[in-house]
Amino acid sequence: MKLSSQMAYKSADEMMFGTAKKPVTTKRGIVLGGGHVVPEVVPHPRPGSEKTMKTLLREYERANGDALERCVIVGHPILQIENEHVFQMTHNPKWGGEIAAQTAKQMDEYLEKYGLKASYRATPADLRKPDMVNMRDSDYTREVLESFKECAKYADVVSIESMGGKEVFDHAIIRNDIAGLLFGQAVLGGRDMEWMWTQIVDICKKNNCIPGGDTNCSEANTAMFMAGGFISKDVPHTMAALSRAICVSRTLVAYECGATGPTKDCAYEDPIIKSITGVPISSEGKTSACAHSDLCGNVIAAVCDLWSNEAVEYHDMFGATTTAVFAEILGYDAAAMNAAIELGYQKEFQACLVNSDMYRGPHGFMLAPQNAWLIGKAVVDNNESLYARGKAAAVKCGELMLGDPKLKLTAFERESLQGYMKDMEKLPAKEEDFIDMCLKKYANVKGFDPAAYGL
């Protein structure tokens, strides 16, 4: 696998919501990244509906159907629906396939009856917990791959939230251990993704399906959610931001293996990914408050091509069911961005999104287009290894945070960050030396098996 060596965009100034350098076209003719932002709603089934395939099929028929119907009711022209598999859908690969087939049929009917263009993303669950199964050889591994095969027959796009390196990451994130993040996320995560994504891309080619992308939900999002808002005391926000920068090294692997986007919505690292690859990205911020809170409400939309809500459990609200309500909200957000594009006001609109949250916290700061591009540049300029580019991303992110007086940090956050920067200075320059160091340092981390990563 060749590591990326150049940027898709010459500068951050070129990057805009709705337009990607490398747009992709879905089965029903939606051009993602082709000039307009597309809403992407993510329904989640209610507890209890996972009991049988029949009950789950019915749940998704209603949840996905309500979203499609609401688009027609309020006049939204385009919708992408994503179903992130619950455990049972991947554990029983036929279930995920049947739900994909059912949704594709619903979308065909809406296209024929109303002209509504819709596309479907299936996201099998990565059931492989590194400390519990062999990542490359277990029943769960086979189920995940089988699930891709079943879903790719009907879905427009497939994606995954892969778990490589999670055992070392979990150990490190609660111990202020930046080396552990680099090893778990970049070195192990990247190697696991190369193994997994080579196969996913192959499955997609055989089934005329778009290989979407991956997300570091299990690690960088864990760090971000632990950092939380302004009263949390779990993890410094500066460490969560470094974790985000590091994860670019591994998330990028999907595209280096042939994934084309649309990227996965919960990959907050995607503005950086877009700057390097030019693939269309799906993002979530304020509209994902139904699933979790973040400090990136609007800024994260600045260069998005799809605008998502992460996940919303299907149930009734005053205005209709949740999936109908969120399809409406997301569609109106997209309409505002698309109106800005049509009016030629997109730069001004983007500035409003960025100014809303760029200085609200470290995550919004590093993911604002101008900083995302600079971090991306550090990644491609240091492409000797997964480790080198992950470290370069973190160092650049740290330098940016320490160098901009408008980004206010508490004394604790600043001192923590300065400590991480010093820790990174002491790390080996070469990946092989770093791996040798880590194999000793993390030998006793529960369930860590270097062979599962080809080490």
Place this chain on the structure above:
Amino acid sequence: MKILEDFSNIFTRYDLNIEVARQEARKVSKDATLQTVADAVVVGETEECEAATKAALAAKSPMEVINDGLIPGMNEVSRLWDEGVYFLPQVILASDAMNAGIALCEEKMGKAMDKKGKVVTHTAEGDIHDIGQVIVNALLNANGFEVVNLGADVPVDKVVEACRVNNPVMVTGTALMTTTMTAFPKIAAQLKRLGLNIPFVCGGGAVSEEYVTSFELGIWGKEANQAPGMAEDALAGDNWNDMRSKWNG
């Protein structure tokens, strides 16, 4: 791109407003050797703590080192966390250091130190998101409880059997997904059937108070850092109803 100079009408950085003034850790022992042990715990340095513990064991009994050095050091860490001075990683590192010191003391004693009581912890069947449980384990450990860690993706029967065999003061369940938390009422029902009225604290991700308090034995855990306090209540003899009244609603 135009960037504002003043964001005060855009957002409020409450974290800057409530930042806690730096505090030094308090001295916990008049004995210099034991204070060195406690200091190593407070700064979360495992190797330092091991060296200090070995030095202290040359002149003190293992229980003295535990009770007058390691545990007071950890208590000081808990105080600093409660007061908002410390963050979670500092607590975990301190816990690692304390545990390393305790292991040396136990080695010298030739037996394990007595713990306050057992707590069985698990992450629900079908759910592999267990970092919340990892934190709960570390905090319970740091507070002197013996953790029976069943890990992630644990079948209902295995949780019930662990409770039957270990007779814990409390059992905990973690789940990120709403579709896996449905194991919790099944566990509670089986425990009830066996006459094991053990307080069952459930939390994590999408697990809601409404859901957990809908079945007997269930107590909703909002944050991982509540676990030691809840275990103390269970140890003191509070039943699940008492605990639900105190911690929920």
